[in-house]
Amino acid sequence: MTARDTLLVLHDLRVHFETERGIARAVDGVDLTLYRGERFGLVGESGSGKSTLLLSLLRMIREPGRIVAGSAHLEGTDLLQLDEETMRQTRLQRVAMIPQGAMNSLNPVMRVGEQIRLAITEHDEGSVADERIDDLLRRVGLPAATSGLYPHELSGGMKQRVCIAMAISLSPQLILADEPTSALDVVVQRRIMQTLAGLQNELGATVLLVGHDMGLMAQSVERLGIMYGGNIVEVGTVEEIFAAPKHPYTRQLIDSIPVFGERRDFRPIPGGAMSLLEPPTGCYFHPRCPEVMDRCRALAPDLRDTAEDHQVACWLHHQDSIDV
Ligand code: SF4
Numbered sequence: 001m002t003a004r005d006t007l008l009v010l011h012d013l014r015v016h017f018e019t020e021r022g023i024a025r026a027v028d029g030v031d032l033t034l035y036r037g038e039r040f041g042l043v044g045e046s047g048s049g050k051s052t053l054l055l056s057l058l059r060m061i062r063e064p065g066r067i068v069a070g071s072a073h074l075e076g077t078d079l080l081q082l083d084e085e086t087m088r089q090t091r092l093q094r095v096a097m098i099p100q101g102a103m104n105s106l107n108p109v110m111r112v113g114e115q116i117r118l119a120i121t122e123h124d125e126g127s128v129a130d131e132r133i134d135d136l137l138r139r140v141g142l143p144a145a146t147s148g149l150y151p152h153e154l155s156g157g158m159k160q161r162v163c164i165a166m167a168i169s170l171s172p173q174l175i176l177a178d179e180p181t182s183a184l185d186v187v188v189q190r191r192i193m194q195t196l197a198g199l200q201n202e203l204g205a206t207v208l209l210v211g212h213d214m215g216l217m218a219q220s221v222e223r224l225g226i227m228y229g230g231n232i233v234e235v236g237t238v239e240e241i242f243a244a245p246k247h248p249y250t251r252q253l254i255d256s257i258p259v260f261g262e263r264r265d266f267r268p269i270p271g272g273a274m275s276l277l278e279p280p281t282g283c284y285f286h287p288r289c290p291e292v293m294d295r296c297r298a299l300a301p302d303l304r305d306t307a308e309d310h311q312v313a314c315w316l317h318h319q320d321s322i323d324v
Helices: 050-057 084-093 112-123 130-139 144-148 156-168 186-203 214-220 238-243 248-255 294-298
Strands: 006-019 022-035 039-043 065-074 095-098 174-178 206-211 223-228 231-237 304-307 310-312
Touching (some): 006 206, 022 206, 039 050, 039 214, 050 206, 084 112, 095 156, 112 130, 112 144, 130 156, 174 186, 186 206, 206 214, 214 238, 223 238, 231 238, 231 248, 238 248
Parallel strands (some): 039 206, 039 223
Antiparallel strands (some): 006 022, 006 065, 231 310, 304 310
C-alpha cells in the first residue's frame, strides 16, 4: 500500500449529554484517522453516535450536549481548541456539512441563489457574483436558472443538490455528509452519490459519509467504520469488511442487507438498542452478541490492528487478551 496523506485525526473524542436521568455518552472515546481524498463511511444504528460525531467536528453540539474530552486535528489544527471566530471561518471554508433532509435546511421563503449567496458571505468576506452561483449550480448538475426558484419549486433530489452546492462553495478539504440521500428513491440516491464523488475528486476533498444503509455505503465509500454505542468497533476497506467482517455486530449488519432475488425473511439484529444512560459493563455489545465470553462482560476491548488497514475492538481477535 502507498503511504497516504493524513487529513483528520480524532483522538479519544467524547460528547456527553447531561440529562435529568443522568449522563448519556453519545460519543464515547472515538479514535479515527481520515486520509486526504478518501471517501469514508460511518455506519451504525440510530443512536450509535455517528451524527453527533459529525456535529462535534463543526462544534455545533447543542445544550445539554457538550464535547467533554478529546481532540480533532485537521491538518494539525485542533478544531476543538479554535476560538469562535476562527471556527466560524473554518466552517464551509475547511469543513462543510451536507445535512440530512434538505427540505428542512433550506429557507422556504428565499430564492435558491440568494440562499447560496448568504451561505458564502456568512463564512467568507466579499461579494458573490451571480456567475459564481450559476457555476456552483451547474457543477452539481442543476441549470443556472434554478437560482431564481424557491425550494418548493424543486424536487427532493434538486434540493439536496442545492445543499451540495452550498457545501462545496468554498472548496472545503473535508465534506461531512449526514445521510444525504435518505429521503430519496434509489435511482436519485445513486445519481446524487455519483455527483458527490465527482465533486470530491475535483476538489481533492475527503468525504465523511454517515448512514445506516450498508448496501449504499458499499457502493459509495472506500473505507468503512462501524459505530456501536458511541464507539467505533471496526474499521477497514469496504472489500475487507464485506469479505471478512470481524466484529459480530458488523457481521449482523451485513446479514441484515436484503439480497436482490433472494426470498428470505428480513433479519433484524437481535436485542434492543443500547442505553446510553446505563451502558453495559465491558464490551457494550455483549448483551446482544452471539459469541459473548466471560471476559466480554468485564472488560471493554480497545480498537486494535488485526491486518493492514483493518482494526477491530473485539476480544475474539485480540490474541494477547487476558482471561478474567
Ligand atoms: Fe462479542 Fe465479546 Fe467481541 Fe464484544 S468482545 S463483540 S461481546 S465477542
